[in-house]
């Protein structure tokens with residue numbers, strides 16, 4: 115299986131926020147942002163693997179600025195690192211006031227997708243080629259997060275008296 119470059123799967127997804135995406139004050143629901151973020155991440159994961167994927171995990175995230183009806187919401191997704199069957203995708207969410215051109219950061223998140231074969235079982239994905247210094251830094255940081263998640267899961271399993279995976 116040939117390795118793929120980071121740029122081969124990067125994607126930008128944009129959508130204008132409509133009244134049905136908001137509460138009565140015109141603020142966009144967090145769930146709407148999460149759906150678009152998840153879709154953008156899944157597209158990047160599918161482009162890298164050319165397989166169907168499921169979301170296995172979403173790391174903690176904060177909404178740092180609101181989004182309003184009429185704003186353009188943009189999610190930029192990029193594969194940071196891959197394991198055997200899993201992929202960490204970083205997604206940056208921005209909003210734009212289309213009348214002024216003002217753009218602001220809304221949220222950022224790391225999602226883990228798992229690639230599945232025709233039987234619905236996790237299956238191997240291509241290796242990721244991190245070529246630029248920024249891509250190599252993101253890969254190294256993703257590997258550290260993977261280790262921290264593994265430790266956190268093991269501690270949680272132990273506290274519940276379960277066997278860790």
Ligand SMILES: CC(C)(COP(=O)(O)OP(=O)(O)OC[C@H]1O[C@@H](n2cnc3c(N)ncnc32)[C@H](O)[C@@H]1OP(=O)(O)O)[C@@H](O)C(=O)NCCC(=O)NCCS
Pocket residue numbers: 168169170171196197198199200201226228236263279
């Ligand atoms: C994701 C899923 C397929 C993993 O199945 P599994 O039997 O636990 O798979 P494995 O233990 O073989 O792990 C497969 C890979 O996924 C990773 N993984 C699985 N669950 C994970 C989690 N919660 N967080 C991070 N990584 C996870 C493993 O580390 C492993 O990575 P690697 O192959 O790169 O080393 C399964 O848990 C599932 O179907 N979950 C529901 C997904 C879904 O429906 N999402 C939509 C939300 S409703």
